[in-house]
Amino acid sequence: xxxxxxxxxxxxxxxxxxxxxxxxxxxxxxxxxxxxxxxxxxxxxxxxxxxxxxxxxxxxxxxxxxxxxxxxxxxxxxxxxxxxxxxxxxxxxxxxxxxxxxxxxxxxxxxxxxxxxxxxxxxxxxxxxxxxxxxxxxxxxxxxxxxxxxxxxxxxxxxxxxxxxxxxxxxxxxxxxxxxxxxxxxxxxxxxxxxxxxxxxxxxxxxxxxxxxxxxxxxxxxxxxxxxxxxxxxxxxxxxxxxxxxxxxxxxxxxxxxxxxxxxxxxxxxxxxxxxxxxxxxxxxxxxxxxxxxxxxxxxxxxxxxxxxxxxxxxxxxxxxxxxxxxxxxxxxxxxxxxxxxxxxxxxxxxxxxxxxxxxxxxxxxxxxxxxxxxx
Numbered sequence: 001x002x003x004x005x006x007x008x009x010x011x012x013x014x015x016x017x018x019x020x021x022x023x024x025x026x027x028x029x030x031x032x033x034x035x036x037x038x039x040x041x042x043x044x045x046x047x048x049x050x051x052x053x054x055x056x057x058x059x060x061x062x063x064x065x066x067x068x069x070x071x072x073x074x075x076x077x078x079x080x081x082x083x084x085x086x087x088x089x090x091x092x093x094x095x096x097x098x099x100x101x102x103x104x105x106x107x108x109x110x111x112x113x114x115x116x117x118x119x120x121x122x123x124x125x126x127x128x129x130x131x132x133x134x135x136x137x138x139x140x141x142x143x144x145x146x147x148x149x150x151x152x153x154x155x156x157x158x159x160x161x162x163x164x165x166x167x168x169x170x171x172x173x174x175x176x177x178x179x180x181x182x183x184x185x186x187x188x189x190x191x192x193x194x195x196x197x198x199x200x201x202x203x204x205x206x207x208x209x210x211x212x213x214x215x216x217x218x219x220x221x222x223x224x225x226x227x228x229x230x231x232x233x234x235x236x237x238x239x240x241x242x243x244x245x246x247x248x249x250x251x252x253x254x255x256x257x258x259x260x261x262x263x264x265x266x267x268x269x270x271x272x273x274x275x276x277x278x279x280x281x282x283x284x285x286x287x288x289x290x291x292x293x294x295x296x297x298x299x300x301x302x303x304x305x306x307x308x309x310x311x312x313x314x315x316x317x318x319x320x321x322x323x324x325x326x327x328x329x330x331x332x333x334x335x336x337x338x339x340x341x342x343x344x345x346x347x348x349x350x351x352x353x354x355x356x357x358x359x360x361x362x363x364x365x366x367x368x369x370x371x372x373x374x375x376x
Contacts, residue, residue: 002215003247011362013266016353021140022185023088026055028268031345036060038083041276042335052342062094070136078138078183091139093130096148127171138183144172146192151226158196165194188215197226199237206241216247223253239266256372260365275345279337282326285344289374298323311343
């Protein structure tokens with residue numbers, strides 16, 4: 001089995017399970033640090049493994065395709081060996097990155113023509129070559145090529161976008177199923193549910209993808225401009241349809257409270273650049289609230305960065321010192337806050353899993369969210 005469902009919360013749709021891959025088992029719910037170009041920015045592999053305790057990380061097809069390129073990755077034996085990571089990896093298809101290049105790409109049913117943001121080279125992504133690229137990268141879990149529809153799109157655009165995504169998905173599945181793994185472990189393909197903010201489109205997409213009976217499913221096109229409550233509504237619509245015995249992955253979401261709300265609605269896997277991006281901008285998440293380390297109030301606060309934290313950086317450095325590093329533009333400060341945030345996210349989903357297994361997740365989640373959202 002690819003996924004084992006162990007327990008479902010009695011007062012919500014929250015689930016605890018295990019995703020099984022050839023690079024190891026992944027306890028769910030899980031947060032996946034984003035390693036866009038083959039590294040999690042500012043964080044060493046040792047910290048990821050031993051301090052943060054990441055169970056799976058992400059790579060990005062678009063960025064890895066541009067550099068180092070599939071030739072280097074093939075020579076290295078795949079991304080796992082290239083970056084020295086022996087646990088599971090998931091790659092997204094690059095669709096979100098390509099579609100964000102609004103001024104330098106052209107989309108047709110064939111695929112997407114775009115210009116590299118690095119050197120301006122004219123390139124083409126199709127469902128077929130995106131599957132081939134992810135085969136070469138060698139991730140354990142790979143994403144189908146889709147169009148990420150803006151959250152503010154009208155229904156006509158959203159319908160056209162969803163239908164194009166489905167046509168591309170058919171081609172992705174055909175290519176994936178007629179090819180084999182390049183390296184000595186199994187890869188798993190996740191289709192992506194689109195449909196923007198329209199319940200009927202999300203319902204149609206979820207039913208269509210459910211009937212394909214793949215190993216897992218992703219929910220895309222959320223946290224892209226729509227109201228937060230609408231995002232939660234779309235998650236509920238989709239998860240009421242997707243099969244119970246397959247993992248659900250909510251792409252690119254979000255804050256700690258977004259993640260807990262997603263877990264309550266039956267999501268198993270999450271990723272987001274927020275822990276590292278916000279960390280590099282001086283913001284950290286804690287069990288008592290959100291801290292902006294640029295604020296003057298921390299200038300002479302010599303207490304630990306986070307007395308309740310589980311990372312070594314939380315107890316090794318003071319708030320005053322970290323604020324100094326941030327204002328001085330020192331790379332160490334950016335690394336400290338990134339490590340802290342990732343540790344906090346992994347700790348949060350670990351605690352969520354524990355409470356699901358204990359049967360009191362809903363009560364715990366409702367009590368903790370007001371603290372998480374406070375501004376310190």
